[in-house]
Amino acid sequence: MSDDVLLRLAGVHTHIGRYHILHGVDLAVREGRLTMLLGRNGAGKTTTLRTVMGMWRASAGLIDFAGAPISGRATPDIARLGIAYVPESMGIFGQLTVRENLLLAAGPAGLHPGRLDGVFAIFPVLREKLHQAAGTLSGGQKQMVAISRAIVEERRLIIVDEPTKGLAPAVIGQLIAAFQALKRQRTTILMVEQNFHMAQALGDDVAVMDDGRVVHTGTMADLADDDALQTRLLGLSLASHQ
Amino acid sequence: MRRLRQDWPALALAPAVALLALPVMDLPTWIALTAAGAAMGMMLFLMAAGLTLIFGLMDVLNFAHGAFITLGAYVAASVMGALASWVGADDLARNLAALAVAVLAAAAAAGAAGLVFERGIIRRVYGAHLQQILITVGGMIVAEQLILAAWGAQPVQVGKPVTLRGSFVLAGAAVEKYRLVAVALGLLVFAAMQLTLNRTRIGLLVRAGVENREMVEALGYRIRRLFIGVFVAGTALAGIGGVMWAVYQELVTAAVGADMTILVFIVVIIGGLGSVGGCFAGAVLVGLTTNYIGFLAPKLALGSNIALMVLVLLWRPRGLLPLAR
Numbered sequence: 001m002s003d004d005v006l007l008r009l010a011g012v013h014t015h016i017g018r019y020h021i022l023h024g025v026d027l028a029v030r031e032g033r034l035t036m037l038l039g040r041n042g043a044g045k046t047t048t049l050r051t052v053m054g055m056w057r058a059s060a061g062l063i064d065f066a067g068a069p070i071s072g073r074a075t076p077d078i079a080r081l082g083i084a085y086v087p088e089s090m091g092i093f094g095q096l097t098v099r100e101n102l103l104l105a106a107g108p109a110g111l112h113p114g115r116l117d118g119v120f121a122i123f124p125v126l127r128e129k130l131h132q133a134a135g136t137l138s139g140g141q142k143q144m145v146a147i148s149r150a151i152v153e154e155r156r157l158i159i160v161d162e163p164t165k166g167l168a169p170a171v172i173g174q175l176i177a178a179f180q181a182l183k184r185q186r187t188t189i190l191m192v193e194q195n196f197h198m199a200q201a202l203g204d205d206v207a208v209m210d211d212g213r214v215v216h217t218g219t220m221a222d223l224a225d226d227d228a229l230q231t232r233l234l235g236l237s238l239a240s241h242q
Numbered sequence: 243m244r245r246l247r248q249d250w251p252a253l254a255l256a257p258a259v260a261l262l263a264l265p266v267m268d269l270p271t272w273i274a275l276t277a278a279g280a281a282m283g284m285m286l287f288l289m290a291a292g293l294t295l296i297f298g299l300m301d302v303l304n305f306a307h308g309a310f311i312t313l314g315a316y317v318a319a320s321v322m323g324a325l326a327s328w329v330g331a332d333d334l335a336r337n338l339a340a341l342a343v344a345v346l347a348a349a350a351a352a353g354a355a356g357l358v359f360e361r362g363i364i365r366r367v368y369g370a371h372l373q374q375i376l377i378t379v380g381g382m383i384v385a386e387q388l389i390l391a392a393w394g395a396q397p398v399q400v401g402k403p404v405t406l407r408g409s410f411v412l413a414g415a416a417v418e419k420y421r422l423v424a425v426a427l428g429l430l431v432f433a434a435m436q437l438t439l440n441r442t443r444i445g446l447l448v449r450a451g452v453e454n455r456e457m458v459e460a461l462g463y464r465i466r467r468l469f470i471g472v473f474v475a476g477t478a479l480a481g482i483g484g485v486m487w488a489v490y491q492e493l494v495t496a497a498v499g500a501d502m503t504i505l506v507f508i509v510v511i512i513g514g515l516g517s518v519g520g521c522f523a524g525a526v527l528v529g530l531t532t533n534y535i536g537f538l539a540p541k542l543a544l545g546s547n548i549a550l551m552v553l554v555l556l557w558r559p560r561g562l563l564p565l566a567r
């Protein structure tokens with residue numbers, strides 16, 4: 001692929017304890033695009049994201065970010081390169097207020113009013129929840145806080161794991177709109193998503209994982225047009241999530 | 243607000259116990275026991291606050307925590323001995339100055355020992371509870387022996403400053419003056435901890451780290467440094483608790499930390515592991531019940547705190563003011 005690749009994994013293996021989970025993952029995330037990581041449950045998507053963040057250590061292979069190797073570095077150091085991570089569990093600090101959650105994400109300079117306004121433009125409901133404990137929010141609002149933490153500061157890459165998991169369809173619509181707004185700002189995003197409607201609406205590029213490997217890469221448009229390919233790659237797992 | 247609605251029964255428990263004790267004894271006795279209970283509660287809080295924070299933030303069960311209490315107690319004995327002229331002067335300012343020097347010296351010594359302990363031992367057993375228990379129990383034994391080697395096997399006398407000896411009379415009850423100092427210091431430390439936790443960036447990081455360490459790291463913070471800071475602060479507080487206890491008892495033995503450890507763990511469990519507010523409420527509760535039961539049914543004194551813990555846990559299985567996880 002071309003040299004506009006921001007994040008590249010080559011032959012990445014990850015062990016969790018004595019289990020061998022990733023078996024040589026190859027993946028390229030291109031600058032300014034949204035790469036959708038698909039695959040059935042247990043394929044290794046979350047493990048791949050966590051390995052990029054340094055939460056699991058790659059036992060072999062290379063991970064390059066902006067042309068420099070990052071495998072083996074500690075999670076905080078990786079984050080400081082400008083990578084935001086929104087985990088599957090959202091990782092909200094429930095005892096802290098929404099504002100405090102955002103403040104922690106904003107780094108030492110504190111909350112910049114302009115960027116905070118940018119967050120409210122995407123998630124208006126958070127403006128009135130700012131001083132509420134994040135634990136008291138609904139699931140959808142928590143996910144909005146989790147995504148807001150990723151965008152309240154300038155980042156080079158946003159990694160999002162299954163943002164629609166467990167959320168109502170109305171909220172999913174709002175999240176799609178939010179990510180479309182981010183895409184218009186040419187934010188680079190790596191997203192795992194099981195909801196094919198969301199995946200199709202947002203994905204530029206696509207990578208499909210199975211059994212700890214990437215088994216297909218291409219554009220979302222090509223995959224969306226090719227029913228046979230969809231069935232072969234995603235099979236039942238996709239249909240069951242439509 | 244929602245928190246207050248959930249928490250008020252837990253916060254009201256210690257005052258309720260105090261009120262319940264009132265009808266079964268005369269007023270002067272009640273005042274004296276309540277003052278004693280409050281003072282003991284504050285000293286327990288000082289000893290336990292670090293333990294609960296260390297567990298909350300790092301998931302580390304430090305059974306050697308009592309060693310830092312013992313170290314603080316012996317440092318108090320040495321400082322008060324060296325400052326005997328201040329301790330013996332009939333002058334409140336010099337007396338308090340001697341106590342302040344002892345507190346600062348013990349905090350420094352216990353904090354430094356805590357730093358060595360964290361870097362040398364605890365660091366290697368993060369995330370492994372069984373190893374933590376074994377190695378910190380072992381650490382406690384070694385620390386006790388080191389302290390015996392440094393200060394000798396005989397109990398050491400600790401001078402109580404002259405103007406803090408004796409009692410004053412309140413509504414016909416004799417209240418020991420020193421207890422007021424202990425209560426004041428406990429409240430001061432509690433307020434300082436609350437301010438730090440709720441009004442500073444470090445405090446924000448600690449609160450976030452108690453909830454979700456991994457996410458704090460994913461936001462770019464090196465939480466290991468925070469761990470070290472909290473460990474040192476927690477052991478320094480234990481040292482301060484040791485000073486206050488030693489001066490109160492006017493005698494130190496190498497077993498003081500181990501003796502207090504049981505009560506300290508009861509306080510931390512009653513309060514809710516990791517919760518500073520719960521630790522405070524639990525410490526006051528344990529202080530009061532120990533004193534009331536000690537007067538009403540001395541034979542039950544030993545078991546009463548364990549019974550108290552069981553009752554609290556039956557009512558609130560995660561302690562008085564648990565952290566949401």
Ligand SMILES: Nc1ncnc2c1ncn2[C@@H]1O[C@H](COP(=O)(O)OP(=O)(O)O)[C@@H](O)[C@H]1O
Nearest residue numbers: 016019021039040041042043044045046047048
């Ligand atoms: N902490 C863990 N310990 C052991 N096995 C794990 C752990 N996390 C994930 N796995 C295993 O790794 C495989 C991939 O998991 P994961 O990356 O979460 O899949 P996905 O996100 O694609 O659903 C699964 O078989 C899962 O059981």
Ligand SMILES: [Mg+2]
Nearest residue numbers: 045046047088
């Ligand atoms: Mg997953």
